[in-house]
Amino acid sequence: MSVPSHGTRRWPSRVYGEGDEPDARFSLANERTFLAWLRTAMALMAAGVGIETVNAATSSSRNPLVTWLALLLLAGGVLVSATSFTRWAATERALRTGRPLPAPRMGAVLGYGLAAVGVGIAVLLVIVGI
């Protein structure tokens, strides 16, 4: 990384194997977007661990619905973490080859998913009374 040259091997070759070096600002913005997704993933995981800890601390027997909700949030965090890198790679590849950027699929999953989780929490609060 210290001596830029055309012979420098950069990983993964699926990204750097073709196309031209894009404007550095685009690559940097792509990287910050990746990092923002990663922080979102960690927030989802923290929410999952948090509600399960409260679940265990407030009653002698854990509410299984809350446990499932926690697992759902954690699985969402894992999914977002895993796709954040593949999306970074796909975007970097598109920037290099001049093709259109990949569609932001995870945005819809996250948006509708969090809306569903919000409804689920509201139902738990009102009906189950946790």
Next chain:
Amino acid sequence: MSDHDTGDERARAPVDPGLQIERTTLAWLRTGLSFAVGSLVLTRLIAHTRPLVALGCVLALLPVAVLVGVLAVRRYRADSALPQHRQPLADGALPAGVALLAVLVGAVGMVYTVLL
């Protein structure tokens, strides 16, 4: 980006990442910090029931957290000292590494949730 910046001037100007390298390095650092804090909180929760596992997690996590921070700061340091037209040559290894770490933290969180 100033008002009198004409398209012609922009076309002739070399690529200047400006403060983008700094913004990106800061984004790396706050992501690394969130990771470290989240992992430590999770470890603290595990310590209630499995102190040895928690100790092992801390001993494994702290060097990793420091390493991610050092690599993140070094990632563009050489580039910011270069002339403006040189491109950052960081690759996808560090992004892949931290994404994998996040997946692992999520897996540990799921095990914690099931075994709590």
